[in-house]
Every structure is written in C-alpha cells, then in structure tokens.
Amino acid sequence: MLEAYLPVLVHFLVVLALGLIILGLSAWVGVKRPSPEKLAPYECGMPPVGDARERFSISFYLVGMLFILFDVEVAFLFPWAVVYKSLKWPGFLEMFLYIAILLAGYLYIWKKGALDWSR
Amino acid sequence: MIAPLFYIFAGLAIVAALSVVLQRTPVYSALSLILVLCSLAVIYLLLGAQFLAVIQVIVYAGAIMVLFVFVIMLLNARQESPTDHSLFARRLGLPLLAVFLAEVIFVVVGHFSGTVFAAGATFDGGPGAVGGLLFRNYVLPFEVTSILILVAVMGAVVLAKKQL
Numbered sequence: 194m195l196e197a198y199l200p201v202l203v204h205f206l207v208v209l210a211l212g213l214i215i216l217g218l219s220a221w222v223g224v225k226r227p228s229p230e231k232l233a234p235y236e237c238g239m240p241p242v243g244d245a246r247e248r249f250s251i252s253f254y255l256v257g258m259l260f261i262l263f264d265v266e267v268a269f270l271f272p273w274a275v276v277y278k279s280l281k282w283p284g285f286l287e288m289f290l291y292i293a294i295l296l297a298g299y300l301y302i303w304k305k306g307a308l309d310w311s312r
Numbered sequence: 313m314i315a316p317l318f319y320i321f322a323g324l325a326i327v328a329a330l331s332v333v334l335q336r337t338p339v340y341s342a343l344s345l346i347l348v349l350c351s352l353a354v355i356y357l358l359l360g361a362q363f364l365a366v367i368q369v370i371v372y373a374g375a376i377m378v379l380f381v382f383v384i385m386l387l388n389a390r391q392e393s394p395t396d397h398s399l400f401a402r403r404l405g406l407p408l409l410a411v412f413l414a415e416v417i418f419v420v421v422g423h424f425s426g427t428v429f430a431a432g433a434t435f436d437g438g439p440g441a442v443g444g445l446l447f448r449n450y451v452l453p454f455e456v457t458s459i460l461i462l463v464a465v466m467g468a469v470v471l472a473k474k475q476l
Binding site for chain 2: 195198202247248249251252253254255257258259260261262264265266268269271272273274275276279280283284287290291294295297298299301302305307
C-alpha cells in the first residue's frame with residue numbers, strides 16, 4: 194500500500210535535486226559583478242519604496258481565518274465523496290445537514306460584510 | 313524501507329523543530345515550522361494514516377501557517393532582541409527539561425515496542441476507511457464539528473470586524 198506513494202517520494206527527490214542543481218550551477222558558473230542597482234530588491238522596475246515589513250490590515254487576517262474554517266469544511270468532503278455510494282440516502286442527509294449549518298455561517302459573514310473589503 | 317524513511321523524517325522534524333525555537337527572525341521560525349509539519353505528515357503516512365497525512369499538509373502546513381504568517385505581519389515582528397534570561401529559566405530550565413525528557417522516554421519505551429513500523433504495511437487509513445467510520449459510527453461528532461466551525465466563523469467576524 195505504501196508502494197503507491199513511491200512516485201511521491203521520487204517526485205520529492207527530483208524537486209530537491211533540481212532546486213539544488215539550479216542554485217548550485219548558478220552559484221558555480223554564474224559571473225558575479227555586483228553593483229548597487231543589481232543588489233537592490235526588485236520592485237517592478239522602480240526604485241524600492243520603504244520597507245516590506247509594514248503592518249498589514251486586519252482584513253487580511255479575517256479572510257485568512259475564514260479561509261481556514263471553510264478549508265476544514267471541504268476537508269470533510271473528501272472521505273464523504275469516497276464512501277458516498279455505499280452510504281446512500283443517510284449519507285446524503287448527513288452531509289446536507291452539515292453544509293446547511295455551515296451555509297448559515299456563510300450567510301452570516303456575507304450579511305455582516307466581512308468579505309467586503311471597503312467596509 | 314519504512315524504518316530508514318522514518319528515521320530520516322523524524323530527524324528532519326527534530327532539526328526543524330529546534331530551528332523553530334532557535335531562529336531569531338519570526339519568519340524563519342514559521343518556515344521551519346512548515347518543515348516540521350511536512351515531516352510529521354510523512355510519519356503519518358508511514359503509519360498508514362494516508363488521509364491524515366494529506367490533511368496535515370493541507371490544513372496545517374497550508375492554512376494554519378497562513379494565520380501564523382499573518383500574525384507575524386500584523387505584529388510587524390522583526391528580529392528578536394536577546395533578553396536577559398529570567399532567573400527561573402536559568403535555574404530550573406535544564407532540570408525541568410531533563411525531567412520531561414525522562415518522562416517521555418519512559419512512556420515511549422514502556423508502551424511501544426519495535427512493532428510500530430509494521431503497522432504501516434497493514435493499517436488502512438485512507439479516505440475510504442476514514443469516511444466509513446466517520447459517516448456510520450461517528451455521525452454525531454461529525455455534525456457537531458459543523459457547529460464548532462460555525463461558532464469559529466462568528467467568533468472570527470466578531471473579533472476582527474471594526475463594526476458589526
């Protein structure tokens with residue numbers, strides 16, 4: 194059963210090797226003639242404005258939090274979908290109730306304008 | 313095949329966990345924590361808990377880490393400045409650590425023998441097995457989860473919204 198995950202391991206190793214090869218080759222072969230302009234952080238071709246470490250709006254945090262909660266909701270759908278056929282109607286009703294309760298939460302954040310950036 | 317993989321990823325998890333604690337820049341700690349969570353996912357996989365392994369990556373390494381990074385951004389956390397260690401930590405830190413370590417070793421050695429690795433070969437923790445249990449034997453906890461998430465949604469909005 195674990196053999197099924199061998200391609201994942203191979204993929205992981207190939208990605209690791211590729212990353213190391215690209216970084217290693219460019220460090221080894223690349224010509225380094227640094228100048229202040231080259232060493233400056235790239236910001237869409239214009240001179241950098243200020244520091245990247247500014248305080249961010251709480252709205253990002255709210256969206257992140259809501260993302261996690263609905264992410265957890267979706268995570269429950271995977272095992273449900275796999276056994277859906279053998280569960281028949283009770284399985285459908287279980288998930289219907291689950292989604293219905295969470296839909297109330299979705300309507301709540303919609304009504305409160307939590308997804309509305311300007312408010 | 314399983315035992316060497318276990319030792320590699322368990323070692324990786326320990327090194328990354330030390331890095332979480334020892335890094336002075338919070339973002340580096342957060343990145344190290346991603347490595348810890350991904351190593352744990354591999355260990356779940358080796359134990360046969362395939363569904364849990366994938367959920368670990370999606371929910372913890374994906375979603376929860378986003379929140380951690382947002383907290384770092386919100387607090388505008390920069391490099392930590394070394395503080396004067398408290399007297400309590402200096403005098404009692406190492407002894408308490410030794411006691412805790414001894415406790416963990418006692419429990420692990422006492423209750424788990426060398427048969428743990430064998431579990432991964434026979435145990436099926438795929439989404440089908442989890443779904444079968446969750447939607448037949450544990451329907452009520454599953455439905456209660458939805459109420460828990462609903463409460464969390466409302467809590468997030470109430471806490472983070474300026475005016476309701």
